[in-house]
Amino acid sequence: MKNKYAIGVDIGGTNIKLGIISSLGKIIKKTMVDTMGEKGPDVVVSQLKKGISELIQKNNLNGRGKITGIGIGCAGTVNQEKGIVENPPNLAGWDRVPLGSIIRKEFGFNVFIDNDANAAALGEMHFGAGKKFKSFIMVTLGTGVGGGIISNRKIYRGDFGAAGEIGHSVIDFNGPKCNCGSFGCIEAYVGNHYLVKRIQGEMKSKTDTKIWDLINYDIEKLNPRVIDEAAQMGDEYAKSIIVQTGEYLGCALASIANILDISTFILGGGVAGFGEPLIKAAQRKAAERALIPLRKRIKVLPAKLKNDAGIQGSSALVFYRMDK
């Protein structure tokens, strides 16, 4: 695996991030271009080509090895066999864009596309917190709650490549309405927007929390980072929000562990920024609720890959395929 490099591409709603990554996860070079998502798929594709060209031309591998492929991660449903991206929720006007063959033709590399949660899972498996685990579940806590299932060092994909939607596992069938159309999904408790909205509702009766100062008494400014900041200042209410978020999550993780007999969970994404108190509460609640043989084994861990997780994870799509 020495001297192997891959290009990792993370297509986001605002930016496309790109990097040349070594098979050990080291970032050799990185760049970023505007997604220009509002201009439709053709413009996004040409932005993507521009970014890749730049990386390849200015690569500083200097004979240290060669690029073996391009990995692309993006939101939404991806037909990873055919390299087709279907309706990413953060990009307007996309309807089955054959990104794989377009990029392959342009650059002559093998191209591997997958959704961002699976890419994140592979990133942690190859370079991060999942290195030493046979199986684990990657949980991405952001606007949505995504998941990637690694079972026996392979991605578990299910019948149509859509497995791992753990954000839409129920914790209370009578719970709050979820964007997916159902009720009480874990996403409707711990997803960024839902969390903020619930706390905005509660804040009215919480006159003595430090959060009010931090948001300048403007409830619209509430976000997970502010809650975290207040918690770190010792604010009891803010701390309780984080613990509760972890406990909600733990309820879902226990269920998932029971179904899959996988006991390691790696938490990434923005809400995971709550850090240790979130992780601990999730771990405690999941271990409390899982079936007895699983309890001792339950492990909830923070993701190791941070700011560059997107491009590192996408590059892992290439290394993963090469390993097989």
Place this chain on the structure above:
Amino acid sequence: MKNKYAIGVDIGGTNIKLGIISSLGKIIKKTMVDTMGEKGPDVVVSQLKKGISELIQKNNLNGRGKITGIGIGCAGTVNQEKGIVENPPNLAGWDRVPLGSIIRKEFGFNVFIDNDANAAALGEMHFGAGKKFKSFIMVTLGTGVGGGIISNRKIYRGDFGAAGEIGHSVIDFNGPKCNCGSFGCIEAYVGNHYLVKRIQGEMKSKTDTKIWDLINYDIEKLNPRVIDEAAQMGDEYAKSIIVQTGEYLGCALASIANILDISTFILGGGVAGFGEPLIKAAQRKAAERALIPLRKRIKVLPAKLKNDAGIQGSSALVFYRMDK
């Protein structure tokens, strides 16, 4: 696969059922012995040997083919690699009994042991409602709620062979206490005892249901069969219990479908005797709550194997291994 036969053994708390089954699922001969579980593992094992001997000696294959192995299904955790049965909940005093090697030594056949839910899943896959599905989830609705996950025609086992415990997926984290120690597991809603107990509580205020007549005004006599009988007589309350049971189940199935990207569910076991109304309610609720791409695909079906499902399923353990 012609002229192949297997012995299927279903170890229950009261009886051990045994049969010689063809690779098409046909029962050639069957028998039954007392489990004598209260006398401990040694007696159970000798009962098991007695049953197998009887089957083999009196087998009427008459040169039509030969027995290729013995499949054994039992409750609880089974180390199927090593053929070890660990603490079956319905058999006292068992602690890691190496049933596989004991029976192999005695009879010289290959022996395959698995838990009863996986055996049921394989039975449906080989001989029943799962024949034409690439992937499906077997749901056994009895005292407990068990499950077997068939993904791409293989059993999904997870890390320690315990995957598929769908009875312990949560539908309400604040729900009723479950025997497993957690709260609001689907088993705590639709498992035989829980269902009966909940309805016993409700019955006090349901003075006009026909169920009272059927149980001779003795609330202790309530069981799912009586509820079904009342429903078939047109009793509205009894009908509503069945629909509600299906709806609870549907909530869990939607979650499971979202996690696994498997959309076919096959329901077996006693509570599945509620039949069509249960199936329909579960199907409707699961389709209503699953993620959009899954909704159209959700299928909830009754198991095809009935009274002999146990021995047929266990025999499928042999045919499954031979296919690989």
